[in-house]
Amino acid sequence: MILEALAGSLGVAGAMLVVLQRNMVRAIFGLAVALLGVAIAFLVLDAPFVAAMEVLIYIGGITVAMVFAIMLSAEGRLAVEASALRRVVGALLAAAFFAGVAYAITESSFPTTSLAAEARSELASVEAIGRDLLDRFNVVFELLSIVLLVAILGAVTIATREGSAGTEDKKA
Amino acid sequence: MTLQTWLLFALVLFAVGLYAVLARRNLIAILIGVELMLNAANINFLAFHRFVTNDPAVGQIVVLFVIGLAAAEVAIALSIVLAVYRERKAIDVQDLEELKG
Numbered sequence: 001m002i003l004e005a006l007a008g009s010l011g012v013a014g015a016m017l018v019v020l021q022r023n024m025v026r027a028i029f030g031l032a033v034a035l036l037g038v039a040i041a042f043l044v045l046d047a048p049f050v051a052a053m054e055v056l057i058y059i060g061g062i063t064v065a066m067v068f069a070i071m072l073s074a075e076g077r078l079a080v081e082a083s084a085l086r087r088v089v090g091a092l093l094a095a096a097f098f099a100g101v102a103y104a105i106t107e108s109s110f111p112t113t114s115l116a117a118e119a120r121s122e123l124a125s126v127e128a129i130g131r132d133l134l135d136r137f138n139v140v141f142e143l144l145s146i147v148l149l150v151a152i153l154g155a156v157t158i159a160t161r162e163g164s165a166g167t168e169d170k171k172a
Numbered sequence: 173m174t175l176q177t178w179l180l181f182a183l184v185l186f187a188v189g190l191y192a193v194l195a196r197r198n199l200i201a202i203l204i205g206v207e208l209m210l211n212a213a214n215i216n217f218l219a220f221h222r223f224v225t226n227d228p229a230v231g232q233i234v235v236l237f238v239i240g241l242a243a244a245e246v247a248i249a250l251s252i253v254l255a256v257y258r259e260r261k262a263i264d265v266q267d268l269e270e271l272k273g
Contacts, residue, residue, distance in 0.1 A: 079198035090195030128229035151244035
C-alpha cells in the first residue's frame with residue numbers, strides 16, 4: 001500500500017514538474033522522478049526485472065542523454081513560454097482525452113484471472129522472460145537489435161553531417 | 173489496487189504527456205512528453221499482464237521491447253535536436269516552418 005501510494009505520488013509530481021517548469025534541466029529532473037514512480041509501479045505489479053531495466057535504461061541512460069543535449073544547446077536551457085491560446089487549447093484537448101478514456105475505463109468491466117502462485121515468484125518470472133526472449137520472441141528480439149544498430153548509426157550521421165556542411169559553407 | 177486504478181494512474185501520466193506535446197514549444201520538452209506517454213502505455217501493459225493474462229512473461233517482454241525502441245527513438249530525436257540547434261541556434265518548434273503549407 002505504501003509502495004503504491006509512493007508510485008502514484010512520485011509519478012504525478014514528476015509529470016507536473018515536466019509540464020510546469022520552464023527550466024529544461026528541472027523538467028528533465030521531473031521526468032526522472034516520474035520514471036522512478038513508474039519503476040516502483042512495475043515493482044508493485046510483480047515485474048522486478050522490468051523495474052530494474054526501467055531504472056537502468058530510462059533514468060540512467062535516456063534522461064542523462066537529454067541532459068547532455070540540453071547542455072550542448074545553450075539556447076534550449078530556458079524554454080520559451082508558449083502562447084496562452086496554445087496552452088489553453090492543449091489543456092482542453094488533454095482534459096477531453098482524459099475524461100473520455102476515464103469514462104470508458106470506469107464503465108467497462110475487465111476479466112480478471114490471476115497467475116498461479118509459482119508462476120509469479122520472482123525467479124520464475126525472470127527465467128520465463130529469458131526463455132521467451134530466446135524462444136518465442138526471438139525474431140522480434142533480433143530485429144530490435146538491428147533497429148538499435150541502425151538508430152545509433154543514424155544518430156551519429158545526423159549529428160555530425162550538419163557540422164561538416166557548416167564548415168564547408170564557411171570556407172566558401 | 174485494482175486493474176482500473178492502475179489504468180487511471182497510467183491515464184493521468186498519458187494526459188500530462190499529451191499536454192506537454194501539444195502546449196510546449198521546446199523540442200526536448202516535447203520529447204519528454206512522448207516519453208511520459210510511452211511509460212503510461214508500459215504501465216497498462218504490465219497491469220493487464222498482472223491482472224488478466226495467465227502467461228508468465230508476455231507483458232514484461234512487450235514492455236522490454238518498448239523500452240528498447242524508446243532508447244533508439246531518443247537517440248535519433250536528440251541527434252535531430254542537435255542538428256537543428258547547430259543550423260538555427262534555437263530549438264523552438266515555432267521557428268521550424270519551412271514545410272508549412
